[in-house]
Amino acid sequence: MRRLAALLALMLAPPAFANEPVELTFIANEGVILRQGEYAVAIDTPSWNSYEGTYAIPSEAMVNALTTGTYPAGRLDAMLFTHIHGDHFDASGAAGIIEAQQPPPLILGGDQVIDAFVEAGGDETRAMRPQVVDGTCETAGQPTCAYTLGLVMPSRDAFPRIDARPLFHRAGISHWTYRVEMGGVSVLHLGDTQPQLADFSIWDGVDFDVILYPYWFAQMEEGAAFLAAHPNARTIAFHIPANASSQRVIAMLNGADYLHTEGETRILSAAQ
DSSP, X not given: OOOEEOOOOOOOSOOTTTTSOEXXXXXXXXXXXXXXXTEEEEESOSOOOOTTTTSOOOOHHHHHHHHHTOTTTOOOSEEEOSOSOTTXXXXXXXXHHHHHSSSOOEEEOOHHHHHHHXXXXXXXXXXXXXXXXXXXXXXXXXXXXXXXXXXXOOOSSOOOEEEEEXXXXXXXXXXXXXXXXXXXXXXXXXXXXXXXXXXXXXXXXXOOSEEEEEGGGGGSHHHHHHHHTOTTSEEEEXXXXXXXXXXXXXXXXXXXXXXXXXXXXXXXXOOO
8 A cells, every 4th residue: 555655854054053062952741842053943842732631731931931932942943743632732822933933933744733823823934734745655564665855944044954754643633753853963753653553664764863752652562662673862752641750750661761841951962
């Protein structure tokens, strides 16, 4: 069966600040900001729905920082959203950020995300949708997918590379995973991928230095296998229940690194 695949390739000249570190700032749930020097990409933030307190959402102070581009969020160049669920995406919040920040960031997401963003009053000229093409993934286990150049993101003088490729979350939900390459560091954000139903061959042949994964990957055979297939990558868990104690999380993840507290940071580097 033919599979739809997509690649958003955004690679321009190397930035002048190439020697500056790549820093990850955790916002809430799966929301992160990746920053190197003056460039920053946010993924799955802001969000608005905690689902009755199950998952954390950004504090009022953090929402204000995201909107105004002030510390600790800072100005953003782009906001990427994996899917439309409220613990990952806030349409009105995204619209407010694009209206408030100058120059306004761009927003990238599937049709459900962008349609909701525009309906909430968002500036459609700042929106991009991953370009879907008919691939050639017809042999199970041995895909030969054809990826084509997607939309080109306008930038000031340089911008990180962003790949967007779909992985399954739920039926009826458009769900995209993102690889951001910044400062020589390749970071994969898996969103809410359900590993038992996902076709990971969509990412075959691509190397990652850092993999951000929902905590249930470590508890599922297929998820653990995907992480094990990238032994040189630094793996960091998120989407952890808001009220989980550190003892519970450590036991749940067998001591693996995780993100749980708003504002915590990591310095990311290329795999050795």
